[in-house]
Amino acid sequence: MGKHKPSLNSNDKEGFLRAWTDEWKELQLEYGIVIEFTIEPSGRAGVLRLSATALSAKDGHTGLLPAYYQCEYPTAAVQSLEACLFACMVKLERLLRDRREHPMGKA
Numbered sequence: 001m002g003k004h005k006p007s008l009n010s011n012d013k014e015g016f017l018r019a020w021t022d023e024w025k026e027l028q029l030e031y032g033i034v035i036e037f038t039i040e041p042s043g044r045a046g047v048l049r050l051s052a053t054a055l056s057a058k059d060g061h062t063g064l065l066p067a068y069y070q071c072e073y074p075t076a077a078v079q080s081l082e083a084c085l086f087a088c089m090v091k092l093e094r095l096l097r098d099r100r101e102h103p104m105g106k107a
Contacts, residue, residue, distance in 0.1 A: 008083075016082035023089040031096050032057050033066055037088075048073045050084065052092040067095040 042049040054067040
């Protein structure tokens, strides 16, 4: 549970892609889920909407979503698309961890 996240430079595009795919695989194994990741145009010109959806591996599309995270790129906070992909997966992991630690929600 105390996984160490990789330390990456903002210009390490290949490193971020590797970290993104590694995180994707690890989350699926650790939480018994299937992750769908979509990239589509947002309502604003030149801005992408990235969505990471965690689906129950048992129920697939018919089950309740264990977690869902959506963000946009570009933003002032993230310098590269690769970094944004990785950040999105890290946020999804935090949501999954919160749901595991607090299955009935936080008080």
